[in-house]
Amino acid sequence: MTSSETAPPPSAAPVVILVGTQMAENVGAAMRAMANFGLRRLRLVDPREPFPNDKAIAMASGSDAILDPVETFPTLEAALSGLNTVFATTARAHDIAKPVVSPATAAPLLRAAIDRGEAVGLVFGRERNGLTSDEVGLADAILTIPIDPAFPSLNLGQAVLTVAYEWRKVVIGDTAWTPFPEKERSPLASKDDVLGFFGHLETALDTVEFFRPPEKRGSMVRNLRSIFQKARLTEQEVRSLRGVLSALERRPTRPTAARHAHRNVEPKGGEGGDEG
Amino acid sequence: MTSSETAPPPSAAPVVILVGTQMAENVGAAMRAMANFGLRRLRLVDPREPFPNDKAIAMASGSDAILDPVETFPTLEAALSGLNTVFATTARAHDIAKPVVSPATAAPLLRAAIDRGEAVGLVFGRERNGLTSDEVGLADAILTIPIDPAFPSLNLGQAVLTVAYEWRKVVIGDTAWTPFPEKERSPLASKDDVLGFFGHLETALDTVEFFRPPEKRGSMVRNLRSIFQKARLTEQEVRSLRGVLSALERRPTRPTAARHAHRNVEPKGGEGGDEG
Numbered sequence: 001m002t003s004s005e006t007a008p009p010p011s012a013a014p015v016v017i018l019v020g021t022q023m024a025e026n027v028g029a030a031m032r033a034m035a036n037f038g039l040r041r042l043r044l045v046d047p048r049e050p051f052p053n054d055k056a057i058a059m060a061s062g063s064d065a066i067l068d069p070v071e072t073f074p075t076l077e078a079a080l081s082g083l084n085t086v087f088a089t090t091a092r093a094h095d096i097a098k099p100v101v102s103p104a105t106a107a108p109l110l111r112a113a114i115d116r117g118e119a120v121g122l123v124f125g126r127e128r129n130g131l132t133s134d135e136v137g138l139a140d141a142i143l144t145i146p147i148d149p150a151f152p153s154l155n156l157g158q159a160v161l162t163v164a165y166e167w168r169k170v171v172i173g174d175t176a177w178t179p180f181p182e183k184e185r186s187p188l189a190s191k192d193d194v195l196g197f198f199g200h201l202e203t204a205l206d207t208v209e210f211f212r213p214p215e216k217r218g219s220m221v222r223n224l225r226s227i228f229q230k231a232r233l234t235e236q237e238v239r240s241l242r243g244v245l246s247a248l249e250r251r252p253t254r255p256t257a258a259r260h261a262h263r264n265v266e267p268k269g270g271e272g273g274d275e276g
Numbered sequence: 277m278t279s280s281e282t283a284p285p286p287s288a289a290p291v292v293i294l295v296g297t298q299m300a301e302n303v304g305a306a307m308r309a310m311a312n313f314g315l316r317r318l319r320l321v322d323p324r325e326p327f328p329n330d331k332a333i334a335m336a337s338g339s340d341a342i343l344d345p346v347e348t349f350p351t352l353e354a355a356l357s358g359l360n361t362v363f364a365t366t367a368r369a370h371d372i373a374k375p376v377v378s379p380a381t382a383a384p385l386l387r388a389a390i391d392r393g394e395a396v397g398l399v400f401g402r403e404r405n406g407l408t409s410d411e412v413g414l415a416d417a418i419l420t421i422p423i424d425p426a427f428p429s430l431n432l433g434q435a436v437l438t439v440a441y442e443w444r445k446v447v448i449g450d451t452a453w454t455p456f457p458e459k460e461r462s463p464l465a466s467k468d469d470v471l472g473f474f475g476h477l478e479t480a481l482d483t484v485e486f487f488r489p490p491e492k493r494g495s496m497v498r499n500l501r502s503i504f505q506k507a508r509l510t511e512q513e514v515r516s517l518r519g520v521l522s523a524l525e526r527r528p529t530r531p532t533a534a535r536h537a538h539r540n541v542e543p544k545g546g547e548g549g550d551e552g
Contacts, residue, residue, distance in 0.1 A: 029431070032434075035426070035427035036428070036429075036430050037423065061429055063429075066426060091455075093456035093459065095459060097459045101452070101454065104445065105451065105452045144454045144455060145441075146444060146445065146448055146453050146454065147444075149455060150311070150314075151338075153312075155305070155337075158312070158434065158437050161438070168424065178376050178377065178420045178422065179425060182376040182418075183371060183373045183374070183376075185373045
Protein backbone atom coordinates (compact mmCIF):
# COMPACT_ATOMS: atom_id res chain seq x y z
CA MET A 1 0.00 0.00 0.00
CA THR A 2 1.29 3.44 -0.88
CA SER A 3 -0.19 6.86 -0.82
CA SER A 4 1.41 7.61 -4.17
CA GLU A 5 -1.82 9.04 -5.53
CA THR A 6 -1.65 11.81 -2.95
CA ALA A 7 2.13 12.07 -2.61
CA PRO A 8 3.81 15.25 -3.82
CA PRO A 9 5.63 14.80 -7.13
CA PRO A 10 9.44 14.41 -6.87
CA SER A 11 9.73 17.97 -8.19
CA ALA A 12 8.06 19.15 -4.97
CA ALA A 13 10.38 17.16 -2.72
CA PRO A 14 12.96 18.99 -0.61
CA VAL A 15 16.02 20.48 -2.28
CA VAL A 16 19.28 19.17 -0.81
CA ILE A 17 22.00 21.78 -0.31
CA LEU A 18 25.55 20.64 0.45
CA VAL A 19 27.76 23.42 1.78
CA GLY A 20 31.51 23.40 1.19
CA THR A 21 31.95 19.73 0.33
CA GLN A 22 35.59 18.74 0.43
CA MET A 23 35.47 15.46 -1.49
CA ALA A 24 33.62 14.96 -4.75
CA GLU A 25 33.00 11.32 -3.79
CA ASN A 26 30.74 12.54 -1.01
CA VAL A 27 28.70 14.56 -3.49
CA GLY A 28 28.25 11.38 -5.54
CA ALA A 29 27.27 9.34 -2.47
CA ALA A 30 24.72 12.00 -1.54
CA MET A 31 23.33 11.92 -5.09
CA ARG A 32 22.89 8.18 -4.92
CA ALA A 33 21.19 8.38 -1.53
CA MET A 34 18.87 11.11 -2.83
CA ALA A 35 17.89 9.05 -5.87
CA ASN A 36 17.29 6.00 -3.68
CA PHE A 37 14.67 7.81 -1.68
CA GLY A 38 12.96 10.12 -4.14
CA LEU A 39 14.90 13.38 -3.86
CA ARG A 40 15.85 14.99 -7.18
CA ARG A 41 17.23 18.49 -6.67
CA LEU A 42 20.79 19.11 -5.44
CA ARG A 43 22.49 22.45 -4.91
CA LEU A 44 26.18 22.78 -4.04
CA VAL A 45 27.66 25.74 -2.21
CA ASP A 46 31.30 26.48 -3.02
CA PRO A 47 32.43 22.84 -3.36
CA ARG A 48 36.20 22.40 -3.10
CA GLU A 49 36.10 20.11 -6.15
CA PRO A 50 33.84 21.63 -8.82
CA PHE A 51 30.90 19.69 -10.19
CA PRO A 52 30.55 17.90 -12.63
CA ASN A 53 33.41 15.75 -11.49
CA ASP A 54 34.46 12.22 -12.48
CA LYS A 55 34.80 11.00 -8.91
CA ALA A 56 31.35 12.30 -8.02
CA ILE A 57 29.78 10.76 -11.11
CA ALA A 58 31.43 7.39 -10.39
CA MET A 59 30.07 7.38 -6.82
CA ALA A 60 26.66 8.51 -8.04
CA SER A 61 26.32 5.10 -9.75
CA GLY A 62 23.99 6.41 -12.44
CA SER A 63 21.82 8.53 -10.15
CA ASP A 64 23.05 11.68 -11.95
CA ALA A 65 20.85 10.61 -14.85
CA ILE A 66 17.66 10.78 -12.80
CA LEU A 67 18.45 13.82 -10.64
CA ASP A 68 17.71 17.31 -11.91
CA PRO A 69 20.86 19.14 -13.10
CA VAL A 70 23.07 19.92 -10.10
CA GLU A 71 23.41 23.67 -9.45
CA THR A 72 26.37 25.41 -7.83
CA PHE A 73 26.24 28.66 -5.81
CA PRO A 74 28.94 30.79 -4.22
CA THR A 75 27.20 31.18 -0.84
CA LEU A 76 24.46 29.51 1.16
CA GLU A 77 22.41 32.70 0.98
CA ALA A 78 22.46 32.45 -2.82
CA ALA A 79 21.62 28.75 -2.71
CA LEU A 80 18.48 29.44 -0.65
CA SER A 81 16.98 31.33 -3.59
CA GLY A 82 13.31 30.52 -4.09
CA LEU A 83 13.00 28.45 -0.90
CA ASN A 84 10.54 29.22 1.86
CA THR A 85 11.45 26.77 4.59
CA VAL A 86 14.92 25.47 5.38
CA PHE A 87 16.18 22.88 7.87
CA ALA A 88 19.90 22.81 8.68
CA THR A 89 21.44 19.45 9.58
CA THR A 90 24.04 19.65 12.31
CA ALA A 91 25.81 17.08 14.44
CA ARG A 92 26.53 19.45 17.30
CA ALA A 93 24.64 22.08 19.22
CA HIS A 94 24.98 25.65 18.03
CA ASP A 95 24.27 28.51 20.41
CA ILE A 96 21.14 29.39 18.48
CA ALA A 97 17.60 29.23 19.78
CA LYS A 98 15.81 27.25 17.07
CA PRO A 99 13.67 24.16 17.13
CA VAL A 100 15.86 21.01 17.13
CA VAL A 101 14.21 18.01 15.47
CA SER A 102 15.08 14.42 14.61
CA PRO A 103 14.72 13.13 11.03
CA ALA A 104 11.57 11.26 12.04
CA THR A 105 10.08 14.48 13.42
CA ALA A 106 11.33 16.59 10.51
CA ALA A 107 9.95 14.47 7.67
CA PRO A 108 6.24 15.05 8.37
CA LEU A 109 6.94 18.75 9.01
CA LEU A 110 8.67 19.00 5.62
CA ARG A 111 5.82 17.14 3.97
CA ALA A 112 3.26 19.46 5.56
CA ALA A 113 5.23 22.50 4.37
CA ILE A 114 5.32 21.15 0.82
CA ASP A 115 1.61 20.39 0.98
CA ARG A 116 1.06 24.05 1.89
CA GLY A 117 2.94 25.00 -1.29
CA GLU A 118 6.25 25.93 0.34
CA ALA A 119 9.59 25.22 -1.34
CA VAL A 120 11.71 23.34 1.19
CA GLY A 121 15.47 22.93 1.56
CA LEU A 122 17.68 20.59 3.59
CA VAL A 123 21.14 21.99 4.30
CA PHE A 124 24.16 19.78 5.11
CA GLY A 125 27.55 21.11 6.18
CA ARG A 126 31.20 20.41 5.47
CA GLU A 127 32.58 16.92 6.09
CA ARG A 128 34.92 18.12 8.82
CA ASN A 129 33.41 21.23 10.30
CA GLY A 130 29.74 21.16 9.46
CA LEU A 131 27.93 24.48 9.15
CA THR A 132 28.98 27.78 10.68
CA SER A 133 26.65 29.38 13.19
CA ASP A 134 25.84 32.07 10.62
CA GLU A 135 24.80 29.36 8.18
CA VAL A 136 22.68 27.59 10.77
CA GLY A 137 21.17 30.99 11.55
CA LEU A 138 19.68 31.07 8.04
CA ALA A 139 17.54 28.01 8.75
CA ASP A 140 14.12 27.73 10.32
CA ALA A 141 15.01 24.64 12.32
CA ILE A 142 17.94 22.41 13.21
CA LEU A 143 17.80 18.78 12.12
CA THR A 144 20.03 16.30 13.89
CA ILE A 145 20.42 12.55 13.56
CA PRO A 146 20.05 10.32 16.65
CA ILE A 147 23.55 8.94 16.38
CA ASP A 148 25.30 6.87 19.03
CA PRO A 149 27.41 9.30 21.09
CA ALA A 150 30.03 6.53 21.30
CA PHE A 151 30.77 7.03 17.58
CA PRO A 152 29.19 10.23 16.33
CA SER A 153 31.18 10.61 13.10
CA LEU A 154 28.53 10.23 10.41
CA ASN A 155 29.59 10.28 6.76
CA LEU A 156 27.99 13.06 4.67
CA GLY A 157 26.35 10.65 2.23
CA GLN A 158 24.95 8.67 5.12
CA ALA A 159 23.56 11.79 6.79
CA VAL A 160 21.78 12.62 3.53
CA LEU A 161 20.57 9.03 3.32
CA THR A 162 19.08 9.07 6.80
CA VAL A 163 17.08 12.22 6.17
CA ALA A 164 16.07 11.12 2.65
CA TYR A 165 14.93 7.76 4.02
CA GLU A 166 12.64 9.42 6.56
CA TRP A 167 11.30 11.67 3.81
CA ARG A 168 10.58 8.61 1.69
CA LYS A 169 8.71 6.91 4.53
CA VAL A 170 6.45 9.93 4.87
CA VAL A 171 5.83 10.01 1.11
CA ILE A 172 4.91 6.32 1.19
CA GLY A 173 2.73 6.98 4.20
CA ASP A 174 3.05 3.47 5.63
CA THR A 175 6.15 2.50 7.60
CA ALA A 176 5.38 -1.17 6.99
CA TRP A 177 5.42 -0.80 3.21
CA THR A 178 7.84 -3.03 1.32
CA PRO A 179 8.78 -2.73 -2.36
CA PHE A 180 7.73 -6.31 -3.02
CA PRO A 181 5.06 -8.28 -1.24
CA GLU A 182 5.32 -11.45 0.68
CA LYS A 183 5.18 -14.43 -1.66
CA GLU A 184 1.56 -15.44 -1.95
CA ARG A 185 1.22 -18.46 0.23
CA SER A 186 -0.83 -21.42 -0.81
CA PRO A 187 -3.99 -21.49 1.29
CA LEU A 188 -3.67 -22.34 4.98
CA ALA A 189 -4.66 -25.91 5.69
CA SER A 190 -8.08 -26.41 7.24
CA LYS A 191 -8.13 -27.81 10.75
CA ASP A 192 -9.60 -31.00 9.20
CA ASP A 193 -6.44 -31.45 7.14
CA VAL A 194 -4.16 -30.63 10.06
CA LEU A 195 -6.00 -33.06 12.36
CA GLY A 196 -5.87 -35.67 9.58
CA PHE A 197 -2.09 -35.29 9.50
CA PHE A 198 -1.88 -35.50 13.30
CA GLY A 199 -3.91 -38.72 13.16
CA HIS A 200 -1.62 -40.11 10.47
CA LEU A 201 1.50 -39.19 12.47
CA GLU A 202 0.22 -40.51 15.78
CA THR A 203 -1.02 -43.78 14.26
CA ALA A 204 2.36 -44.27 12.63
CA LEU A 205 4.09 -43.60 15.95
CA ASP A 206 1.72 -45.90 17.82
CA THR A 207 2.65 -48.64 15.36
CA VAL A 208 6.33 -48.30 16.22
CA GLU A 209 5.54 -47.91 19.95
CA PHE A 210 7.04 -44.44 20.08
CA PHE A 211 4.89 -43.23 22.97
CA ARG A 212 6.50 -44.69 26.06
CA PRO A 213 5.54 -44.92 28.83
CA PRO A 214 1.92 -45.09 27.67
CA GLU A 215 0.72 -42.72 30.42
CA LYS A 216 2.87 -39.99 28.86
CA ARG A 217 1.15 -40.38 25.48
CA GLY A 218 -1.22 -37.46 26.08
CA SER A 219 1.48 -34.87 26.79
CA MET A 220 3.81 -36.25 24.15
CA VAL A 221 1.07 -35.91 21.54
CA ARG A 222 0.29 -32.36 22.65
CA ASN A 223 3.96 -31.37 22.37
CA LEU A 224 4.31 -32.90 18.91
CA ARG A 225 1.12 -31.25 17.68
CA SER A 226 2.35 -27.94 19.04
CA ILE A 227 5.43 -28.07 16.79
CA PHE A 228 3.31 -28.34 13.67
CA GLN A 229 0.68 -25.88 14.83
CA LYS A 230 3.31 -23.18 15.30
CA ALA A 231 4.24 -23.64 11.64
CA ARG A 232 0.75 -22.55 10.46
CA LEU A 233 0.78 -25.25 7.77
CA THR A 234 -0.60 -24.65 4.30
CA GLU A 235 -2.61 -27.26 2.41
CA GLN A 236 0.46 -27.99 0.31
CA GLU A 237 2.66 -28.36 3.36
CA VAL A 238 0.24 -30.86 4.94
CA ARG A 239 0.37 -32.87 1.72
CA SER A 240 4.18 -32.73 1.78
CA LEU A 241 4.36 -33.85 5.41
CA ARG A 242 2.00 -36.74 4.76
CA GLY A 243 4.25 -37.74 1.86
CA VAL A 244 7.28 -37.60 4.13
CA LEU A 245 5.52 -39.67 6.74
CA SER A 246 4.35 -42.28 4.23
CA ALA A 247 7.86 -42.54 2.83
CA LEU A 248 9.30 -43.07 6.31
CA GLU A 249 6.67 -45.66 7.10
CA ARG A 250 7.88 -47.72 4.15
CA ARG A 251 11.38 -47.97 5.58
CA PRO A 252 12.47 -51.59 5.16
CA THR A 253 13.66 -51.79 8.78
CA ARG A 254 10.14 -51.12 10.05
CA PRO A 255 7.38 -53.72 10.17
CA THR A 256 5.49 -53.63 6.88
CA ALA A 257 2.27 -53.49 8.91
CA ALA A 258 2.96 -49.84 9.61
CA ARG A 259 2.82 -49.10 5.94
CA HIS A 260 -0.94 -48.97 5.73
CA ALA A 261 -1.83 -47.94 9.27
CA HIS A 262 -2.45 -44.32 8.31
CA ARG A 263 -5.09 -45.19 5.73
CA ASN A 264 -7.63 -44.83 8.54
CA VAL A 265 -7.00 -41.11 8.77
CA GLU A 266 -6.57 -40.32 5.09
CA PRO A 267 -7.61 -36.68 4.44
CA LYS A 268 -10.83 -36.00 2.61
CA GLY A 269 -9.17 -35.51 -0.75
CA GLY A 270 -7.46 -38.87 -0.51
CA GLU A 271 -4.06 -37.33 -1.35
CA GLY A 272 -1.04 -38.98 0.11
CA GLY A 273 1.60 -36.48 -0.84
CA ASP A 274 4.24 -37.81 -3.18
CA GLU A 275 3.48 -41.44 -2.60
CA GLY A 276 2.11 -43.65 -5.31
CA MET B 277 14.88 11.47 26.80
CA THR B 278 16.20 7.98 26.19
CA SER B 279 15.23 4.58 27.43
CA SER B 280 18.91 3.75 27.91
CA GLU B 281 18.26 2.36 31.39
CA THR B 282 16.12 -0.36 29.86
CA ALA B 283 17.89 -0.70 26.50
CA PRO B 284 19.75 -3.92 25.79
CA PRO B 285 23.54 -3.53 26.02
CA PRO B 286 25.37 -3.20 22.67
CA SER B 287 26.59 -6.77 23.17
CA ALA B 288 22.97 -7.89 22.83
CA ALA B 289 22.36 -5.91 19.65
CA PRO B 290 21.95 -7.76 16.35
CA VAL B 291 25.00 -9.32 14.71
CA VAL B 292 25.55 -8.03 11.15
CA ILE B 293 26.56 -10.68 8.62
CA LEU B 294 27.87 -9.58 5.21
CA VAL B 295 27.90 -12.38 2.65
CA GLY B 296 30.45 -12.44 -0.17
CA THR B 297 31.45 -8.77 -0.11
CA GLN B 298 33.36 -7.83 -3.25
CA MET B 299 34.95 -4.55 -2.12
CA ALA B 300 36.70 -4.05 1.20
CA GLU B 301 35.59 -0.39 1.17
CA ASN B 302 32.01 -1.57 1.58
CA VAL B 303 32.98 -3.57 4.65
CA GLY B 304 34.50 -0.40 6.11
CA ALA B 305 31.42 1.67 5.27
CA ALA B 306 29.22 -0.95 6.92
CA MET B 307 31.44 -0.87 10.02
CA ARG B 308 31.11 2.89 10.27
CA ALA B 309 27.34 2.73 9.85
CA MET B 310 27.13 0.03 12.53
CA ALA B 311 29.18 2.08 14.98
CA ASN B 312 27.06 5.17 14.27
CA PHE B 313 23.93 3.39 15.42
CA GLY B 314 25.04 1.08 18.19
CA LEU B 315 25.83 -2.22 16.44
CA ARG B 316 29.10 -3.85 17.45
CA ARG B 317 29.36 -7.36 16.03
CA LEU B 318 30.26 -8.02 12.39
CA ARG B 319 30.69 -11.39 10.69
CA LEU B 320 31.95 -11.76 7.13
CA VAL B 321 31.17 -14.73 4.92
CA ASP B 322 33.82 -15.52 2.30
CA PRO B 323 34.77 -11.91 1.50
CA ARG B 324 36.60 -11.52 -1.81
CA GLU B 325 39.13 -9.26 -0.07
CA PRO B 326 40.13 -10.78 3.27
CA PHE B 327 39.72 -8.80 6.48
CA PRO B 328 41.60 -7.02 8.07
CA ASN B 329 42.25 -4.89 5.02
CA ASP B 330 43.69 -1.40 4.66
CA LYS B 331 40.88 -0.14 2.44
CA ALA B 332 38.25 -1.39 4.85
CA ILE B 333 40.01 0.15 7.83
CA ALA B 334 40.35 3.51 6.04
CA MET B 335 36.61 3.57 5.24
CA ALA B 336 35.78 2.46 8.79
CA SER B 337 37.08 5.87 9.98
CA GLY B 338 38.04 4.56 13.40
CA SER B 339 34.92 2.51 13.99
CA ASP B 340 37.06 -0.67 13.96
CA ALA B 341 38.31 0.41 17.37
CA ILE B 342 34.86 0.29 18.93
CA LEU B 343 33.43 -2.75 17.13
CA ASP B 344 34.05 -6.24 18.47
CA PRO B 345 36.72 -8.11 16.48
CA VAL B 346 35.38 -8.90 13.02
CA GLU B 347 34.97 -12.64 12.40
CA THR B 348 35.21 -14.43 9.04
CA PHE B 349 33.38 -17.65 8.10
CA PRO B 350 33.49 -19.81 4.98
CA THR B 351 29.70 -20.13 4.61
CA LEU B 352 26.56 -18.41 5.82
CA GLU B 353 25.56 -21.58 7.66
CA ALA B 354 28.79 -21.35 9.67
CA ALA B 355 28.28 -17.62 10.29
CA LEU B 356 24.85 -18.26 11.83
CA SER B 357 26.49 -20.15 14.70
CA GLY B 358 24.93 -19.28 18.03
CA LEU B 359 22.12 -17.21 16.57
CA ASN B 360 18.43 -17.93 17.14
CA THR B 361 16.68 -15.48 14.86
CA VAL B 362 17.90 -14.22 11.52
CA PHE B 363 16.53 -11.64 9.09
CA ALA B 364 17.86 -11.61 5.52
CA THR B 365 17.99 -8.27 3.71
CA THR B 366 17.10 -8.49 0.04
CA ALA B 367 16.28 -5.92 -2.61
CA ARG B 368 14.24 -8.28 -4.74
CA ALA B 369 11.58 -10.86 -4.16
CA HIS B 370 12.71 -14.46 -3.79
CA ASP B 371 10.32 -17.28 -4.47
CA ILE B 372 10.22 -18.15 -0.78
CA ALA B 373 7.20 -17.90 1.50
CA LYS B 374 8.53 -15.94 4.45
CA PRO B 375 7.37 -12.79 6.19
CA VAL B 376 8.59 -9.68 4.33
CA VAL B 377 9.16 -6.68 6.59
CA SER B 378 10.38 -3.10 6.30
CA PRO B 379 13.22 -1.84 8.53
CA ALA B 380 10.68 0.08 10.61
CA THR B 381 8.69 -3.10 11.15
CA ALA B 382 11.78 -5.25 11.68
CA ALA B 383 13.44 -3.14 14.37
CA PRO B 384 10.83 -3.65 17.12
CA LEU B 385 10.63 -7.36 16.21
CA LEU B 386 14.41 -7.65 16.60
CA ARG B 387 14.26 -5.78 19.87
CA ALA B 388 11.50 -8.05 21.17
CA ALA B 389 13.53 -11.13 20.17
CA ILE B 390 16.58 -9.80 22.01
CA ASP B 391 14.47 -8.97 25.04
CA ARG B 392 13.35 -12.64 25.04
CA GLY B 393 17.02 -13.63 25.19
CA GLU B 394 17.44 -14.59 21.54
CA ALA B 395 20.67 -13.93 19.63
CA VAL B 396 19.71 -12.07 16.47
CA GLY B 397 21.45 -11.72 13.09
CA LEU B 398 20.96 -9.40 10.12
CA VAL B 399 22.24 -10.84 6.84
CA PHE B 400 23.22 -8.69 3.86
CA GLY B 401 24.14 -10.03 0.42
CA ARG B 402 26.72 -9.41 -2.27
CA GLU B 403 26.98 -5.93 -3.78
CA ARG B 404 25.93 -7.13 -7.23
CA ASN B 405 23.83 -10.20 -6.73
CA GLY B 406 22.55 -10.09 -3.18
CA LEU B 407 21.80 -13.38 -1.47
CA THR B 408 21.05 -16.67 -3.15
CA SER B 409 17.65 -18.22 -2.55
CA ASP B 410 19.34 -20.93 -0.45
CA GLU B 411 20.86 -18.22 1.73
CA VAL B 412 17.54 -16.40 2.09
CA GLY B 413 16.05 -19.77 2.96
CA LEU B 414 18.19 -19.87 6.11
CA ALA B 415 16.47 -16.78 7.50
CA ASP B 416 13.28 -16.42 9.52
CA ALA B 417 12.12 -13.34 7.66
CA ILE B 418 13.00 -11.16 4.70
CA LEU B 419 13.89 -7.53 5.40
CA THR B 420 13.65 -5.07 2.53
CA ILE B 421 14.18 -1.32 2.35
CA PRO B 422 11.41 0.95 0.98
CA ILE B 423 13.57 2.25 -1.82
CA ASP B 424 12.32 4.33 -4.76
CA PRO B 425 11.68 1.90 -7.63
CA ALA B 426 12.97 4.64 -9.96
CA PHE B 427 16.50 4.10 -8.57
CA PRO B 428 16.65 0.92 -6.53
CA SER B 429 20.43 0.46 -6.45
CA LEU B 430 21.27 0.86 -2.76
CA ASN B 431 24.91 0.76 -1.68
CA LEU B 432 25.74 -2.00 0.83
CA GLY B 433 26.95 0.41 3.50
CA GLN B 434 23.78 2.43 3.11
CA ALA B 435 21.59 -0.67 3.39
CA VAL B 436 23.36 -1.49 6.65
CA LEU B 437 22.92 2.14 7.76
CA THR B 438 19.18 2.13 7.12
CA VAL B 439 18.60 -1.00 9.17
CA ALA B 440 21.01 0.08 11.91
CA TYR B 441 19.28 3.49 12.11
CA GLU B 442 15.89 1.88 12.68
CA TRP B 443 17.46 -0.38 15.32
CA ARG B 444 18.88 2.69 17.04
CA LYS B 445 15.51 4.43 17.07
CA VAL B 446 13.96 1.43 18.79
CA VAL B 447 16.78 1.33 21.35
CA ILE B 448 16.27 5.04 22.06
CA GLY B 449 12.54 4.42 22.28
CA ASP B 450 11.56 7.93 21.18
CA THR B 451 11.62 8.89 17.51
CA ALA B 452 11.76 12.56 18.45
CA TRP B 453 14.96 12.15 20.48
CA THR B 454 17.89 14.34 19.46
CA PRO B 455 21.50 14.00 20.66
CA PHE B 456 21.52 17.59 21.86
CA PRO B 457 18.60 19.62 23.14
CA GLU B 458 17.18 22.83 21.84
CA LYS B 459 19.11 25.76 23.22
CA GLU B 460 17.42 26.80 26.41
CA ARG B 461 15.40 29.82 25.49
CA SER B 462 15.16 32.78 27.76
CA PRO B 463 11.67 32.81 29.30
CA LEU B 464 8.76 33.65 27.04
CA ALA B 465 7.58 37.21 27.51
CA SER B 466 4.45 37.67 29.56
CA LYS B 467 1.44 39.07 27.75
CA ASP B 468 1.94 42.25 29.85
CA ASP B 469 5.36 42.74 28.29
CA VAL B 470 4.13 41.94 24.78
CA LEU B 471 1.20 44.34 25.12
CA GLY B 472 3.58 46.96 26.53
CA PHE B 473 5.69 46.63 23.39
CA PHE B 474 2.60 46.84 21.17
CA GLY B 475 1.59 50.04 22.98
CA HIS B 476 5.08 51.46 22.51
CA LEU B 477 5.07 50.58 18.80
CA GLU B 478 1.60 51.85 18.10
CA THR B 479 2.14 55.13 19.98
CA ALA B 480 5.34 55.68 18.01
CA LEU B 481 3.49 55.00 14.78
CA ASP B 482 0.61 57.26 15.77
CA THR B 483 3.15 60.03 16.34
CA VAL B 484 4.41 59.75 12.77
CA GLU B 485 0.86 59.36 11.43
CA PHE B 486 1.60 55.88 10.07
CA PHE B 487 -1.99 54.64 10.32
CA ARG B 488 -3.75 56.14 7.31
CA PRO B 489 -6.61 56.37 6.64
CA PRO B 490 -7.57 56.48 10.33
CA GLU B 491 -10.52 54.11 9.82
CA LYS B 492 -8.02 51.37 8.82
CA ARG B 493 -6.09 51.72 12.08
CA GLY B 494 -7.85 48.77 13.73
CA SER B 495 -7.01 46.21 11.06
CA MET B 496 -3.50 47.62 10.52
CA VAL B 497 -2.77 47.24 14.24
CA ARG B 498 -4.10 43.69 14.26
CA ASN B 499 -1.89 42.76 11.30
CA LEU B 500 1.22 44.27 12.86
CA ARG B 501 0.55 42.59 16.21
CA SER B 502 0.11 39.28 14.40
CA ILE B 503 3.67 39.45 13.02
CA PHE B 504 5.15 39.70 16.50
CA GLN B 505 2.76 37.22 18.07
CA LYS B 506 3.82 34.54 15.57
CA ALA B 507 7.41 35.03 16.77
CA ARG B 508 6.49 33.90 20.34
CA LEU B 509 8.78 36.58 21.79
CA THR B 510 10.96 35.98 24.82
CA GLU B 511 11.44 38.57 27.56
CA GLN B 512 14.86 39.34 26.13
CA GLU B 513 13.48 39.73 22.62
CA VAL B 514 10.83 42.21 23.84
CA ARG B 515 13.59 44.23 25.48
CA SER B 516 15.60 44.14 22.23
CA LEU B 517 12.63 45.24 20.14
CA ARG B 518 11.88 48.12 22.52
CA GLY B 519 15.51 49.17 22.20
CA VAL B 520 15.25 49.03 18.40
CA LEU B 521 12.07 51.09 18.50
CA SER B 522 13.53 53.69 20.85
CA ALA B 523 16.61 54.00 18.63
CA LEU B 524 14.46 54.55 15.56
CA GLU B 525 12.32 57.11 17.40
CA ARG B 526 15.41 59.22 17.99
CA ARG B 527 16.11 59.47 14.25
CA PRO B 528 17.04 63.10 13.58
CA THR B 529 14.68 63.33 10.60
CA ARG B 530 11.69 62.68 12.84
CA PRO B 531 10.11 65.36 14.99
CA THR B 532 11.79 65.28 18.39
CA ALA B 533 8.33 65.19 19.95
CA ALA B 534 8.15 61.55 18.98
CA ARG B 535 11.14 60.78 21.12
CA HIS B 536 9.30 60.60 24.43
CA ALA B 537 5.86 59.60 23.21
CA HIS B 538 6.26 56.01 24.27
CA ARG B 539 6.93 56.88 27.88
CA ASN B 540 3.19 56.59 28.44
CA VAL B 541 3.30 52.87 27.83
CA GLU B 542 6.58 52.02 29.50
CA PRO B 543 6.46 48.42 30.77
CA LYS B 544 6.21 47.75 34.44
CA GLY B 545 9.92 47.22 34.93
CA GLY B 546 10.62 50.52 33.26
CA GLU B 547 13.20 48.95 30.93
CA GLY B 548 13.74 50.68 27.64
CA GLY B 549 15.99 48.12 25.97
CA ASP B 550 19.46 49.35 25.15
CA GLU B 551 18.65 53.00 25.38
CA GLY B 552 20.19 55.29 27.99
